[in-house]
Amino acid sequence: MRRLYLMFGIATLALYGTASWRGWELFAAKRGFVPADVRQAPGGYRSYGFWRGGK
Amino acid sequence: MSGYSASCPSCGAPVTFSLGTTLLKICDHCGSAVARKGVNLEDYGKVAQLIPTPSVLALGLKGGYEGAPGFELIGRLQVDHGTGTWDEWLLSFGGDSWAWLSESQGQFHYMGQAPAPPVPAFEDLRVGQTIDLGPPGVFVVTEARSGRFVSGQGELPFAVVPGSELHYADLSGPQGQFATLDYGTGSELETLYVGRKVALDEMGLTPVRDDERLARAQGRSLSCTQCGGPLEVRCPDLTQRIACAYCGSLLDATKNYQVIAKLTQPPFQPDVPLGARGTLFGVEWLCIGAMERSVTVEGVRYPWREHLLYEPAQGFRWLVESKGHWSFVEPANAGDVQEAVGNVCYHDAKRYKHFQSGEAVVDHVLGEFYWGVRQGDQVVSHDYVCPPYMLSRESNDEEITWSRGAYVEPAEVWKAFGLQPPPRERQGVGAIQPWRWAQDAPKVYGWGLLFAGLLLVLFVGFSIFGGSVVHRQNLAVPVGAASGSPEAAAFTAPFVVERPGNLEVAIEAPVSNSWMYFAGALINDEDGGLDEFDADVEYYFGSDSDGSWTEGSTTARRYVASVPPGRYTLRLEPQWEPGKKPPAYNVTVRSRVTRFYWFLLAGLAVAAWPLLLGLMQLRFEGARWSESDHSWSASSDDEDEE
Numbered sequence: 001m002r003r004l005y006l007m008f009g010i011a012t013l014a015l016y017g018t019a020s021w022r023g024w025e026l027f028a029a030k031r032g033f034v035p036a037d038v039r040q041a042p043g044g045y046r047s048y049g050f051w052r053g054g055k
Numbered sequence: 056m057s058g059y060s061a062s063c064p065s066c067g068a069p070v071t072f073s074l075g076t077t078l079l080k081i082c083d084h085c086g087s088a089v090a091r092k093g094v095n096l097e098d099y100g101k102v103a104q105l106i107p108t109p110s111v112l113a114l115g116l117k118g119g120y121e122g123a124p125g126f127e128l129i130g131r132l133q134v135d136h137g138t139g140t141w142d143e144w145l146l147s148f149g150g151d152s153w154a155w156l157s158e159s160q161g162q163f164h165y166m167g168q169a170p171a172p173p174v175p176a177f178e179d180l181r182v183g184q185t186i187d188l189g190p191p192g193v194f195v196v197t198e199a200r201s202g203r204f205v206s207g208q209g210e211l212p213f214a215v216v217p218g219s220e221l222h223y224a225d226l227s228g229p230q231g232q233f234a235t236l237d238y239g240t241g242s243e244l245e246t247l248y249v250g251r252k253v254a255l256d257e258m259g260l261t262p263v264r265d266d267e268r269l270a271r272a273q274g275r276s277l278s279c280t281q282c283g284g285p286l287e288v289r290c291p292d293l294t295q296r297i298a299c300a301y302c303g304s305l306l307d308a309t310k311n312y313q314v315i316a317k318l319t320q321p322p323f324q325p326d327v328p329l330g331a332r333g334t335l336f337g338v339e340w341l342c343i344g345a346m347e348r349s350v351t352v353e354g355v356r357y358p359w360r361e362h363l364l365y366e367p368a369q370g371f372r373w374l375v376e377s378k379g380h381w382s383f384v385e386p387a388n389a390g391d392v393q394e395a396v397g398n399v400c401y402h403d404a405k406r407y408k409h410f411q412s413g414e415a416v417v418d419h420v421l422g423e424f425y426w427g428v429r430q431g432d433q434v435v436s437h438d439y440v441c442p443p444y445m446l447s448r449e450s451n452d453e454e455i456t457w458s459r460g461a462y463v464e465p466a467e468v469w470k471a472f473g474l475q476p477p478p479r480e481r482q483g484v485g486a487i488q489p490w491r492w493a494q495d496a497p498k499v500y501g502w503g504l505l506f507a508g509l510l511l512v513l514f515v516g517f518s519i520f521g522g523s524v525v526h527r528q529n530l531a532v533p534v535g536a537a538s539g540s541p542e543a544a545a546f547t548a549p550f551v552v553e554r555p556g557n558l559e560v561a562i563e564a565p566v567s568n569s570w571m572y573f574a575g576a577l578i579n580d581e582d583g584g585l586d587e588f589d590a591d592v593e594y595y596f597g598s599d600s601d602g603s604w605t606e607g608s609t610t611a612r613r614y615v616a617s618v619p620p621g622r623y624t625l626r627l628e629p630q631w632e633p634g635k636k637p638p639a640y641n642v643t644v645r646s647r648v649t650r651f652y653w654f655l656l657a658g659l660a661v662a663a664w665p666l667l668l669g670l671m672q673l674r675f676e677g678a679r680w681s682e683s684d685h686s687w688s689a690s691s692d693d694e695d696e697e
Contacts, residue, residue: 002495002502005664009506016510016657020517023556023647025616032585034578 063089064098073129075151077210088207090214102217103206106133106140109293110158111255111262114209118259120165124148125259128156130209134202134221139295139309139427145211153212155248156258160293160425161370164233165258166250177222177242182455186226191249194226194234197389200453215240227390280306281314289330289343290365294423298344300329305420305430316430322419323347326376326474327362329422333472335383335463340364340372342472344422350413350436357413363424371425374468375460379478380485381468382445382460389457392446398685400439400446402459407439407446410486411684415449442679443489462487484678496668503665510657517649522559525646526550531639532629538637539574544628547642549580551622556647558615560625564592564640565609571637572630577615580622588613592640614650 018024060071068084072091080089081102088099116128130145141159148154154167172189180199187193201220215221222238232251239245255262277286284301288294294308296315303318325345327333332341344363349356359377361384366372373384393401398409417432434449443462448455462485465478481488490496528547536543552558564571570593577586590611597604625644631637677687 001492002498005495005499006502008664009502009661012657012660013506013509013513016653017513017517019653020513020521020649021647023522023558023649024653025557025614025650026652027616029586029616032587034583034585 059091061096063087064096065089065101070096072210074147074153074210074212076153077130077145077212078214079207079211081207081209081211088217092214097214099214099216105131105206105208106135108133108140108142108158109161110142112142112144112156112158112260113263116260116263118146120253120258124152126154128209129153130211131207132204132211133206135205136200136202137427140205145209147210154250156253161367163253163255163258164250165253166233166235166248169234169247169249171236171244171247174236174244174247177224177236177238180224180236182450182453188226188228188234188247188249191232191234192229192390194228194232195389195392195455196224197227197456198225198454199223213239213245227388229390231388232390277312279304280312281317286312287330288423289341290423290425293365293425294343295426296420296424296428298420298422298424300421303419303421305428307427308423321421323360323421325360325362325421326478327374327468327472331472331474333468335364335374335467335471338366338369340366340369340374342374342422344420344424346417346421346424346428347419348415348417350415352413358418363422373458373460374463378483378485379465379481380488381463381465382485382487383463384445384447384458384460387446387457387459389455392448392457402446402457405441405444407441407444409685410438410440410445410680411682412437438486440487442487442493445487460487462489483682484675486679486682488679490672490675492668492671496672499668500665503661506661507658510654510661514649514651514654522645522648524643525552525558526625526644527642529639529641530627532631532637538633539628539630541628543630543637544626547625547627547644549622549624550644552618552620552646554647555617555619557650558618559612559643559645559648560588560590560615561610561612561643561645562590562592562627562640563610563643565638566592566594566631568595568597569593569632569635570607571632571640573611574628574630575613576626577618578624578626579619580624582621584619584621586615586618588615614648618646 060069062068063070063082063085065087066082066085068082070080070082070089072080078091082089086101088102090097090099112128114128114131117125119125126146126148128144129147132143133140134143141157144156144158146154146156154165157164157166169191170189172187174186180196182196182199185193185195201222204215204217204219204221219240221240222242224236226234226236228234232249235248236244237246237248277288278284279286279299279302281304282299282302284299286297286299288297296305297308298305300321303321304314305316306312307315327342329342329345332339341364342362343365345360347358347360349358359375362374364372364374375382375384387402391402395401400407413436415434415436417428417430420428420430434451437448439446445460447458447460465481469478526547530545532543558577560575562573570591573590575588575590590613592609592611593607594609595606625642627642629637680687
């Protein structure tokens with residue numbers, strides 16, 4: 001059992017390290033989509049400059 | 056005066072004292088004990104015929120020991136302590152130098168004289184007490200009793216009338232040392248002997264060929280003097296008592312098998328039959344006897360069975376069964392046991408904890424025994440455990456013995472002796488039953504701590520050095536924009552995410568006793584991918600009768616999973632508390648950041664095994680100790696009563 005635990009522990013640390021290094025999340029995001037024509041249509045997608053967002 | 060010769064005062068035959076220090080000579084011709092009193096000889100009367108013992112030595116044998124000058128056996132003393140007779144052989148090294156070689160139950164102890172420190176008088180000795188013997192060390196009294204000088208041969212170093220009571224105490228010391236306090240016929244110490252257990256070959260002695268003894272040692276078939284049933288004596292050399300397998304009567308093997316206790320049927324059937332042979336720990340043992348013993352606690356009898364095993368070169372061992380649990384028991388040197396405060400003792404670098412004590416009684420016996428066992432024999436027993444080992448101390452007023460038992464799996468016993476049917480189911484947890492994971496547990500606990508430590512280091516490392524900032528920007532709500540309106544929304548400048556992974560969006564808004572809410576969206580400028588999120592920033596503070604307080608934070612963090620590489624823009628649409636002016640806020644976007652829940656999950660995973668193992672061990676040990684004098688469930692009152 002101790003050998004099994006040793007392997008399990010090493011695997012767990014390796015998994016944790018990989019998840020942290022690669023920026024993994026446990027749950028995937030629900031990704032939407034904004035079509036290009038909407039993004040380019042007036043009133044649909046507004047560019048950074050249009051919205052005057054930045055200082 | 057060595058080499059002194061004279062005539063026997065009884066028969067006139069020549070008697071010679073070969074050693075200057077011997078004071079008694081048994082006349083070879085008439086058997087009189089001739090004492091040397093200065094230059095005169097005195098007749099102390101005739102000694103009895105030699106008691107037939109299983110001795111393999113004889114007067115005149117020569118040997119050598121540890122580089123000392125060669126010796127010769129010049130005297131033999133036979134002492135009867137009531138339940139048996141043993142032989143003491145006097146070794147002469149020439150001149151005035153001599154030592155004893157004690158022979159009992161096939162074992163030999165070499166004992167030489169040593170300077171005697173002050174010791175208690177014989178009447179004040181108690182078994183179990185420790186005595187500092189000076190250079191040899193601290194010894195424990197294992198036996199204190201009187202024996203009768205019944206017979207002898209050759210020369211002896213003291214002048215004692217045959218039949219006299221001799222007082223002595225045997226002591227056990229460190230590293231297998233033995234000592235004997237010889238009080239002679241009085242109560243003050245006469246001589247101290249110190250030595251150790253030896254083998255005949257290391258003494259340079261060769262057992263004498265004794266045809267009669269060999270005939271006896273080959274075993275003999277007799278009939279029970281009580282029931283007439285066949286009585287097979289498997290160890291005639293050493294057997295003192297034999298209990299008939301047919302009627303259970305107890306016979307004295309040293310006195311022509313006369314009946315000591317009459318029975319009509321055997322009291323029990325041992326699991327290992329008498330005469331069965333089996334190999335345990337690499338030695339083939341012969342089962343020659345069995346007994347049932349018990350302790351009674353609060354009116355409840357707790358029995359167990361002991362099987363006596365014999366092997367000529369190894370001597371005797373016990374195979375003990377209690378509630379289906381088995382242990383292999385061998386003698387332990389009392390001098391090597393250190394009893395300490397707190398109900399613990401140490402032996403062979405192991406720490407034993409007290410388990411239980413009681414008055415053990417011999418209830419039934421079957422087969423052969425090397426001592427004068429009797430039904431009803433009673434000793435006080437103390438058991439100490441260090442699974443899979445048990446250290447047991449048994450004592451009465453005259454003797455104390457220690458033994459060490461090792462747990463044996465029942466299947467191993469069954470296999471060794473070829474027993475049928477299969478062993479009984481074990482009841483509960485045995486006193487020294489090893490826990491299944493006893494070997495693994497310490498490693499698992501240790502590794503668990505190591506993994507937890509490494510995990511913490513990794514977490515701190517990733518938290519400080521992990522992730523990379525891909526964008527940072529200050530944003531402000533346009534003047535006149537309404538809360539939650541499209542006019543209030545802002546886009547960040549486009550930024551590039553180079554590696555796939557999560558993104559952390561941290562919004563820091565210096566709100567004061569207020570809040571800001573952000574409806575956010577991460578927009579991939581290249582393919583239009585959209586991840587929406589929202590974030591609350593609220594921070595309140597104040598003071599009341601308990602003092603000052605704060606609630607919330609001026610920073611909110613949100614995470615977007617699995618963001619592919621690309622060019623992105625962040626859209627934030629703020630809302631704020633009506634009537635308050637929204638502050639400017641700061642947005643920081645980091646890629647590939649560690650998450651606390653990974654740390655939590657990994658921590659739980661590496662801790663689960665040791666925790667589960669610990670619970671199992673706790674349950675197992677609880678069951679073990681529930682049968683002891685120190686049950687974990689016992690109330691403190693019970694403990695106090697103990």
